[in-house]
Amino acid sequence: MSIASTSVIQIIPRTRRGVELMLLIIAIAVAVGAYINIGLTVQDRIPASTGYYAAGISLLALIAHMVLRYRAPYADPVMLPCAVLLNGLGVAMIHRVDLGLKQAAEAAGREPRSAAAPQQITWTAVGIILFLVVILLIRDHRRLQALTYTAGLAGLILLILPLVPGLGVNINGAQIWIRFLGMSFQPGEFAKLSLVVFFAGYLVVKRDVLTLAGHRFLGLDLPRARDLGPILIAWAVSLGVLVFEKDLGSSLLFFGLFLFLLYVATERAGWLLIGGLLFLGGAWFAYATFGHVNKRVADWLDPFNEVGGQVSNALMGQAWGGVLGRGLGQGRPEILGFYGQSDFIISSFGEELGLTGMIAIILVYTLIVERGLRTALGCRDIFGKLLATGLAMSFALQVFVIVGGVTGLIPLTGLATPFMALGGTSLVANWAIIALLLRISDQARRPQTPAAPVSDETIAMAVQKQ
Amino acid sequence: MNSAIRRLAVAAIILMLALMANSTYLQAFRANELNGRNDNRRVRDSQFSVDRGPILIGATPIAQSKPSNDRFEYQRTYLPSVAAAYAPVTGFYSYLYGRAGIELTQNSELNGSDPSLAFRRVVDVITNRRQQGASVSLTLNAAAQLAAYKGLSGKKGAVVAIEPKTGKVLALVSRPSYDPNELAGHDLDQVSDAWTKLNEDANKPMSNRAIKEIYPPGSTFKLVTMAAALSSGRYTPETKVRSPAVLELPQTTVGLPNQNGQNCGGSDNATLTVALRLSCNTAFGSVGLDLGADALREQAEKFGFGERQLPELGAVASRFPADPNAPQVAQSAIGQFDVQATPLQMAMVAAGIANGGDVMKPYLVQNVKTADLKTVSETKPESLHQAVSPEVASQLTQMMVDVVQNGTGKPGRISGVQVAGKTGTAQTSPDKPPFAWFTSFAPANDPKVAVAVMIEDANVPRNDIAGGTLAAPIAKAVMEAVLSQ
Numbered sequence: 019m020s021i022a023s024t025s026v027i028q029i030i031p032r033t034r035r036g037v038e039l040m041l042l043i044i045a046i047a048v049a050v051g052a053y054i055n056i057g058l059t060v061q062d063r064i065p066a067s068t069g070y071y072a073a074g075i076s077l078l079a080l081i082a083h084m085v086l087r088y089r090a091p092y093a094d095p096v097m098l099p100c101a102v103l104l105n106g107l108g109v110a111m112i113h114r115v116d117l118g119l120k121q122a123a124e125a126a127g128r129e130p131r132s133a134a135a136p137q138q139i140t141w142t143a144v145g146i147i148l149f150l151v152v153i154l155l156i157r158d159h160r161r162l163q164a165l166t167y168t169a170g171l172a173g174l175i176l177l178i179l180p181l182v183p184g185l186g187v188n189i190n191g192a193q194i195w196i197r198f199l200g201m202s203f204q205p206g207e208f209a210k211l212s213l214v215v216f217f218a219g220y221l222v223v224k225r226d227v228l229t230l231a232g233h234r235f236l237g238l239d240l241p242r243a244r245d246l247g248p249i250l251i252a253w254a255v256s257l258g259v260l261v262f263e264k265d266l267g268s269s270l271l272f273f274g275l276f277l278f279l280l281y282v283a284t285e286r287a288g289w290l291l292i293g294g295l296l297f298l299g300g301a302w303f304a305y306a307t308f309g310h311v312n313k314r315v316a317d318w319l320d321p322f323n324e325v326g327g328q329v330s331n332a333l334m335g336q337a338w339g340g341v342l343g344r345g346l347g348q349g350r351p352e353i354l355g356f357y358g359q360s361d362f363i364i365s366s367f368g369e370e371l372g373l374t375g376m377i378a379i380i381l382v383y384t385l386i387v388e389r390g391l392r393t394a395l396g397c398r399d400i401f402g403k404l405l406a407t408g409l410a411m412s413f414a415l416q417v418f419v420i421v422g423g424v425t426g427l428i429p430l431t432g433l434a435t436p437f438m439a440l441g442g443t444s445l446v447a448n449w450a451i452i453a454l455l456l457r458i459s460d461q462a463r464r465p466q467t468p469a470a471p472v473s474d475e476t477i478a479m480a481v482q483k484q
Numbered sequence: 485m486n487s488a489i490r491r492l493a494v495a496a497i498i499l500m501l502a503l504m505a506n507s508t509y510l511q512a513f514r515a516n517e518l519n520g521r522n523d524n525r526r527v528r529d530s531q532f533s534v535d536r537g538p539i540l541i542g543a544t545p546i547a548q549s550k551p552s553n554d555r556f557e558y559q560r561t562y563l564p565s566v567a568a569a570y571a572p573v574t575g576f577y578s579y580l581y582g583r584a585g586i587e588l589t590q591n592s593e594l595n596g597s598d599p600s601l602a603f604r605r606v607v608d609v610i611t612n613r614r615q616q617g618a619s620v621s622l623t624l625n626a627a628a629q630l631a632a633y634k635g636l637s638g639k640k641g642a643v644v645a646i647e648p649k650t651g652k653v654l655a656l657v658s659r660p661s662y663d664p665n666e667l668a669g670h671d672l673d674q675v676s677d678a679w680t681k682l683n684e685d686a687n688k689p690m691s692n693r694a695i696k697e698i699y700p701p702g703s704t705f706k707l708v709t710m711a712a713a714l715s716s717g718r719y720t721p722e723t724k725v726r727s728p729a730v731l732e733l734p735q736t737t738v739g740l741p742n743q744n745g746q747n748c749g750g751s752d753n754a755t756l757t758v759a760l761r762l763s764c765n766t767a768f769g770s771v772g773l774d775l776g777a778d779a780l781r782e783q784a785e786k787f788g789f790g791e792r793q794l795p796e797l798g799a800v801a802s803r804f805p806a807d808p809n810a811p812q813v814a815q816s817a818i819g820q821f822d823v824q825a826t827p828l829q830m831a832m833v834a835a836g837i838a839n840g841g842d843v844m845k846p847y848l849v850q851n852v853k854t855a856d857l858k859t860v861s862e863t864k865p866e867s868l869h870q871a872v873s874p875e876v877a878s879q880l881t882q883m884m885v886d887v888v889q890n891g892t893g894k895p896g897r898i899s900g901v902q903v904a905g906k907t908g909t910a911q912t913s914p915d916k917p918p919f920a921w922f923t924s925f926a927p928a929n930d931p932k933v934a935v936a937v938m939i940e941d942a943n944v945p946r947n948d949i950a951g952g953t954l955a956a957p958i959a960k961a962v963m964e965a966v967l968s969q
Contacts, residue, residue, distance in 0.1 A: 125555060278492055281488055281492070282485055282488040282489055282492065283485070285485065285487065285488045322521075325523070333510065333514070333518055334518050334519075334521065334524045334525075334526060334527075335526065336507065336510055336511075336515075337510065337511070337514065337515040337518035337519050338518075338519060338524075338526040338527065340511065340515065341511055349526075350525070350526045350529065353525055353526065368507065369526075373507055373508060373510075373511045376504075376507055377504050377507065377508075380500055380503050380504055381500075383500065384496070384497065384500045387493075387496045387500075388493060388496065388497070391489055391492060391493040391496065392493075394489050395486050395489050395490070400485065403485055403489065407489055407492060410496075411492060411496065414496040414499055414500070415499075417499075417503075418499040418500070418502075418503060421503050422502070422503055422506070425503065425506055425507050426506070426510070427502060427503060427506040
């Protein structure tokens, strides 16, 4: 493995908070505009709730912005507006599907289901508050390193929680939800966060050992057999998730994150090879063993193999949307039912905003991912690098898996579309992730005091430069 | 570490690009197919809100969209008194059950989405008019269609009439039929009940017996055998062939008997003309054995067997058995064993003979016109195959005229007009009534109409069933309807 030239990136020490404010205003204008647009096209009036909603989301975003100004002035200026935009668009589309479902229920003479958008708006508030809490409480992300094993344990417990009898509920064949105090939660979303903290902390310590080369094969340095323990354990746990919770998406997400961080920590592509093979083996095992995985693959290969399949329905919606979309409020996303605002929300956008809108949304996700990885590049400590990489890649993987599933690129697996899909846990967890990324980026972009004594950070940089 | 992070950054971009490429691919290459699906509710709903063009016969709309003020803007309406008579052609346009018939195959013209109507759509947008579908005019002759429908009243069967010179379908009827209005309604519960009832009906009112079902054509197939014999050059209408009461067959002890158990008109060696006049099985069995399966199949295919006809409705292909042994060849020569034909196909046989041996491609859509009466497309007559030479066709015509004047086809006679025809009675199994057939054309010297009538079940005692008595009067009524205009 050649050592790529690692030039030190010259960071111009500017806070860019003004840019963030501008972008935030645009994001809120787009989100609230979409909300109003939907009211006008579906109900011929501006929704009565617009004022409260616009004021609420503006206020929360403004508070977040102000807190960043004072507590993390050098934080990345792009991620917060991106998150607000996606969150706001998600709320608008959930509202849109609410209205569509209401009309459909009224036409059929049924009692309409209670609207989901107010619930999502509440969760947005909770999410941004958690964002503030994280920014305010965690003044230095390296503190989290002390919690490595606590986070690991917490992650495992959260993973196992849906399997506890009486607590876990099975929704659509996947055992990834718990019902508590009359509300549903998806603990996997927080497990993801905890596990990334654990992987990062663990790999900071173990990376030297895991970097030691064993055999050379096809130009790749393979690790020593005795160092295979951790990857095998991670693989076993992710397989366990697959077997017991029947959730291919989470399983893929956890194992993928571990693999990526292992690769970044060791720079040994051999790990990717081993991990890839293990994953393929596991996927094949799942395909051969489990009916539901088998069915998902069959639905992927031929979405029309059964009448009324969700994927086929979503594909027809996207085709109906065309390149420019039917226009907000003028498609038929309610045909997907509840899924049009949860797992398949991106397809609802495809229908109403067209291919153009879908690509725009994917690009916003790409921006978050790449800004997150940029943060990892600029970060001066190994733990922070790994943490930022893991958090950023969790977005990339999650978006790929769910959007790929909904658009027929890969078999469908149940993962939430970050920030957009209906569901409180996912939304709140994602706000916490953005907060952590911003916290790391604040330190990454902050100018170093010229006469700083030799610190951990500079050692870490020296290690990279060699 | 940074180089690994950079590689991951590239990998993440590749993942996202894959998503975008896949969605773009869907729009570029799969959207048309997805939007064209019958089960696509979005497209169906929006098309239900389009001013769909009418289906016309002459100036009469047999199907049209009328403004409606319920959940959809338009109600598809089939001319009430004759909706069932035209149902096998128009098909239906249902929210729940998609489309059928002309409504299915001419859908893009009727709803205005066809590429040929693109200019019209642009004009509609610019002039701020609602998009209007094109009208589809059919070749059907209303009098013939209704005469056929009336003739089949109380029976199970089908009638197809063709204009021999052009291939225009003048009548296409199948009974029992159904009322497409029941399926086009906006009260979806009622529609669903009607659908269930129609599908559970043992008489299968929605099966299109004229083109979608195949039946043993029985003695009407003897026209094909005769055409093959005359075309071979080894036979003339006066050639004598073996025609005992029972024809002994090779490889089996079971013989092929004549219908009445006697020889052919008092002779064991009747001429072909007599054999056709009296429809002697043994004579045609021996001709078939002499010609062989390949010659028969070749002749049948020249009349259109083995290919799907009438794309406007998607008729099924009629067939001649692939590899029959000798006894089976004899059976096939008289339209039994595995010979199976649609009534449309047998009408094409008669029409081909009527048109000097030139079988015209049957068609139903005369033209498609925009709402402001600009012609979008006009169907031109096209030859399908030259099935027999004009000389053979004229010999066949003479023999068929003889059948109607002196033979089994007497009930098909029309005063003052020379009718050429052939009867048929096809056995399937002893417990099922036989199929009664009649295929004919008139006037023999200048044919205006060729018709095939098939009756599956007429609710009459078994011994009464014969193509001549049951089917010929219906054919006569249809021919008269065309000729009286």
